[in-house]
Amino acid sequence: MAEALRIEHLSKFFGALGVVQNLSFSIPADQRRVVIIGPNGAGKTTLFNLISGELPASQGTIHLFGRDVTKTPCYRRTRLGLARTFQITDLFPYFTLMENLLLALQAHDPCAYGMLKSLKAYGHLYDKAEVLLKEMKLWEKRDLPIGSLSHGETRLVEILMGIAGGPKILLLDEPTAGLTRSEGVWLANMIQHLLKDVTLLIIEHDMQIAFALAERIIVLHQGAIVADGKPEEIRTNPRIKEIYLGTVS
Amino acid sequence: MEQAALRWKSIVGVMVVTAMALLVPLLPEYAVTLATSIIIYSIYVASANLLTGYTGLVSLGQAMFWGSGAYVVAILTTRGLVTNLYLIVLICLVTVVVISAFFGVLALRVKRLYFMIVTFAFGHVIWCIAMYPMQSITRGYDGIKDIARPDLGLSLSLATGTSFYYFVLVVAALCFFIFYLVIRSPFGHAIVGIRDNEHRMIALGYNTFLYKYISYVLAAVFSGIAGLLFAYFNSYVNPSELHWLWSGDALMMMFIGGIGTFWGPLWGALAYTGLRYWISSYTMYWFGIEGIIFILVVLFFRGGIAGFVMNVQKGLKWQRR
Numbered sequence: 001m002a003e004a005l006r007i008e009h010l011s012k013f014f015g016a017l018g019v020v021q022n023l024s025f026s027i028p029a030d031q032r033r034v035v036i037i038g039p040n041g042a043g044k045t046t047l048f049n050l051i052s053g054e055l056p057a058s059q060g061t062i063h064l065f066g067r068d069v070t071k072t073p074c075y076r077r078t079r080l081g082l083a084r085t086f087q088i089t090d091l092f093p094y095f096t097l098m099e100n101l102l103l104a105l106q107a108h109d110p111c112a113y114g115m116l117k118s119l120k121a122y123g124h125l126y127d128k129a130e131v132l133l134k135e136m137k138l139w140e141k142r143d144l145p146i147g148s149l150s151h152g153e154t155r156l157v158e159i160l161m162g163i164a165g166g167p168k169i170l171l172l173d174e175p176t177a178g179l180t181r182s183e184g185v186w187l188a189n190m191i192q193h194l195l196k197d198v199t200l201l202i203i204e205h206d207m208q209i210a211f212a213l214a215e216r217i218i219v220l221h222q223g224a225i226v227a228d229g230k231p232e233e234i235r236t237n238p239r240i241k242e243i244y245l246g247t248v249s
Numbered sequence: 250m251e252q253a254a255l256r257w258k259s260i261v262g263v264m265v266v267t268a269m270a271l272l273v274p275l276l277p278e279y280a281v282t283l284a285t286s287i288i289i290y291s292i293y294v295a296s297a298n299l300l301t302g303y304t305g306l307v308s309l310g311q312a313m314f315w316g317s318g319a320y321v322v323a324i325l326t327t328r329g330l331v332t333n334l335y336l337i338v339l340i341c342l343v344t345v346v347v348i349s350a351f352f353g354v355l356a357l358r359v360k361r362l363y364f365m366i367v368t369f370a371f372g373h374v375i376w377c378i379a380m381y382p383m384q385s386i387t388r389g390y391d392g393i394k395d396i397a398r399p400d401l402g403l404s405l406s407l408a409t410g411t412s413f414y415y416f417v418l419v420v421a422a423l424c425f426f427i428f429y430l431v432i433r434s435p436f437g438h439a440i441v442g443i444r445d446n447e448h449r450m451i452a453l454g455y456n457t458f459l460y461k462y463i464s465y466v467l468a469a470v471f472s473g474i475a476g477l478l479f480a481y482f483n484s485y486v487n488p489s490e491l492h493w494l495w496s497g498d499a500l501m502m503m504f505i506g507g508i509g510t511f512w513g514p515l516w517g518a519l520a521y522t523g524l525r526y527w528i529s530s531y532t533m534y535w536f537g538i539e540g541i542i543f544i545l546v547v548l549f550f551r552g553g554i555a556g557f558v559m560n561v562q563k564g565l566k567w568q569r570r
Binding site for chain 2: 052054073074075078079083084086090091092093094095099102103104106107108109111112113114115116117118119120122161165
């Protein structure tokens with residue numbers, strides 16, 4: 001089976017501090033929902049930054065669809081079908097919802113460098129935006145500035161921005177951060193519904209959502225993998241309880 | 250919202266140009282001269298605005314391109330090397346593109362404050378070169394005088410103040426039209442995105458370096474054209490055209506007019522030149538008063554004149570409801 005993502009001996013040091021240490025794992029192209037869990041400081045977001053290319057790796061290699069992208073700049077990795085969202089909503093506050101989404105849509109469009117025709121002339125971008133916004137029930141709010149949306153809505157937009165480019169692998173960094181449990185569950189269902197053909201790599205803090213979503217769970221602790229398997233296996237793994245709850249010594 | 254606001258710009262633009270074309274030549278000679286300089290400055294400020302107001306790159310090196318454009322004209326015409334206006338324009342554009350393409354690669358390796366310092370340093374290097382090592386060509390501090398007004402061909406002379414005014418107006422209208430096309434295009438949308446959140450733009454898959462680079466070179470071209478017009482207009486060029494103080498003036502006009510707005514550069518050039526002309530007739534300390542006005546604008550009118558006008562428009566709309 002072809003691999004969507006392959007990570008070998010990946011490490012990231014900030015000075016002497018090894019935030020990610022000698023990580024190796026791979027995700028087959030037909031795997032859909034891989035959830036990464038781990039306590040604070042486990043290196044989850046750093047791992048995402050390494051995969052997406054925002055941080056250079058100290059050691060090790062990253063392969064996307066069989067191509068070595070360890071030294072490939074961030075924007076080129078997205079061309080190969082990689083996208084990500086952020087734990088802390090990171091949008092364009094002075095733009096409307098529609099304009100935010102158009103930025104994400106035009107990134108990989110042939111018109112991205114177009115200077116002579118108005119953005120409005122590219123109807124196909126607006127059509128795509130309409131489909132996505134209607135799906136997320138945000139169509140009515142398309143002309144509102146991002147700042148006037150609720151927190152839950154900006155989390156949705158955050159995910160829409162990730163989906164917009166039609167990625168093959170999507171890194172979701174705590175998609176439900178700051179949402180209530182019921183909102184989180186709704187969002188998790190939405191993610192499953194919208195992204196049937198996308199390999200999702202998800203960082204999730206809410207265990208209930210994590211176990212409900214995942215077909216595979218990777219547990220990170222202090223920059224290393226301590227467990228990797230099906231949700232049932234993780235649930236019964238004594239090491240995990242130890243990490244999350246601490247041990248009595 | 251920015252896109253919606255752009256819809257009216259083409260209509261207003263045509264009206265403004267028509268008004269300027271019909272009314273200004275009726276004014277006395279000195280007013281035509283003043284209007285010509287304002288329009289030339291507005292192109293220069295528009296270039297700074299593209300780079301700083303829209304792309305978010307604060308440059309203290311715009312004078313480098315203004316001055317290069319001006320010096321190309323001065324050197325070629327006074328030495329009788331090239332007399333054809335169109336050829337001079339071409340040489341001017343090539344020069345500015347080459348200089349900006351070279352410095353852009355270096356300057357855009359760093360960000361924010363460091364970018365500003367690097368552009369400042371490059372500008373100063375070019376100024377020093379014009380002052381000293383190239384003195385035999387640029388005549389150093391004395392500058393180059395007696396630059397003749399060009400001929401458009403077809404026996405159209407631009408020797409009179411009014412005819413040159415029309416020439417400048419047409420070139421400026423063309424520049425502002427290109428500027429208008431660029432900022433409402435996908436490219437324009439992207440550079441504003443880079444200004445507001447470059448980190449996210451990279452994550453979305455934009456090669457932000459290339460966008461900033463294109464914007465830098467494009468802004469340089471606008472500045473070069475403005476400098477070219479200025480050399481013909483003023484018939485005299487000296488190293489202060491290359492000096493970073495003149496780059497600072499571009500930023501000042503941009504702030505007074507309204508940073509990141511379409512009409513801001515025109516407002517800024519108008520207010521700056523008009524005030525300077527008016528205040529300097531009363532006192533030699535005009536630059537001090539100018540500074541106070543600048544501080545007041547930055548403190549109380551963040552959007553500059555264009556922002557103030559937009560607020561008034563919004564207020565009127567609100568009243569009509």
